[in-house]
Amino acid sequence: MGGCGFGKGPQGELVGSDDRPIFNPQEVPFGMVPCPGGTFHMGQTDQDISASMVNMNKQVTIAGFYMDETEITNNEYRQFMDAIKQDSLDVLGEEYVMTELYPDTTVWVRDFTYHMGDPLLEYYYTHPAFDDYPVVGVDWFAAKYFCNWRTKFRNAAREESGYANDPNFRLPSEAEWEYAARGGRDLATYPWGGPYLRNSKGCMLANFKPGRGDYASDGFAYTAEVGSFFPNDFGLYDMAGNVSEWCDDAYMEASVPVVWDLNPTNPDDNEPRKVVRGGSWKDIAYFLETGTRNFEYQDSARSYIGFRCSMIQIGMGSNNSLN
Numbered sequence: 001m002g003g004c005g006f007g008k009g010p011q012g013e014l015v016g017s018d019d020r021p022i023f024n025p026q027e028v029p030f031g032m033v034p035c036p037g038g039t040f041h042m043g044q045t046d047q048d049i050s051a052s053m054v055n056m057n058k059q060v061t062i063a064g065f066y067m068d069e070t071e072i073t074n075n076e077y078r079q080f081m082d083a084i085k086q087d088s089l090d091v092l093g094e095e096y097v098m099t100e101l102y103p104d105t106t107v108w109v110r111d112f113t114y115h116m117g118d119p120l121l122e123y124y125y126t127h128p129a130f131d132d133y134p135v136v137g138v139d140w141f142a143a144k145y146f147c148n149w150r151t152k153f154r155n156a157a158r159e160e161s162g163y164a165n166d167p168n169f170r171l172p173s174e175a176e177w178e179y180a181a182r183g184g185r186d187l188a189t190y191p192w193g194g195p196y197l198r199n200s201k202g203c204m205l206a207n208f209k210p211g212r213g214d215y216a217s218d219g220f221a222y223t224a225e226v227g228s229f230f231p232n233d234f235g236l237y238d239m240a241g242n243v244s245e246w247c248d249d250a251y252m253e254a255s256v257p258v259v260w261d262l263n264p265t266n267p268d269d270n271e272p273r274k275v276v277r278g279g280s281w282k283d284i285a286y287f288l289e290t291g292t293r294n295f296e297y298q299d300s301a302r303s304y305i306g307f308r309c310s311m312i313q314i315g316m317g318s319n320n321s322l323n
Helices: 074-087 094-101 118-123 140-160 174-182
Strands: 032-035 038-042 058-062 065-068 244-250 273-277 294-297 310-312
Touching (some): 032 174, 038 174, 058 174, 074 094, 094 140, 140 244, 244 294
Antiparallel strands (some): 032 065, 244 273
């Protein structure tokens, strides 16, 4: 009977099916870092200067997950575009690929009036000098498509080796993003913990807009090469500044008091506003705070919005993961 696929244990006993793919303890995907699950206070940690009341404080529990160490770079996104052009161009159509998935480089000109953005339009995505800079000009739909492609790309290699599929790559939920940004520092104003924007040596701790127009005092007039500033305690870079980042959630002003307090999320296909977090190179310090909420329309590509992926942890034998 064992040779017929009815189990290798004692006959007549419940021993489970033999025909299962191999699943060793989940490996940390390349370029990601583990964010151990835990409980934190989600919401504002400093004065809400706009008095919007859209980020009220709330205790939330998050299961363990993995998150990209840095924002997705131009060269990483180029790998995705090269694969799409090679394998899917006939199916998706060149117009869809080039208008919906290819980064919109015109954002460097369109986003700002009376601004000389032509050099960035021409070179930012295409020139190797910017390979390790965060990709921009990608809307929410394109970021989601990238996550789907990355999932299939990784799991195709795992299947060839006889291993079980990993969970999907996806955009992080807003709660996951904020939890990751805090890096285990509950009620921290910024990812590095303290309420100050410079360290003890006077160096800026993120790429943003100090004051009201001194863009270059942090070392970069526009975006910075990913990982240029110190990581937070989870090992994540640029969780404040550089570029804002798409989250999976639809934006709702009342989401904080409405959503559940365990792995909260707000999926709503009828809401075109999607959450963006973290602030960018063009934003003042308020938008870099871990509790500041913001949004952009899902079909809008911007020169100051990028993204990074996350993946849930499973089968870890801990209450910090999904078993």
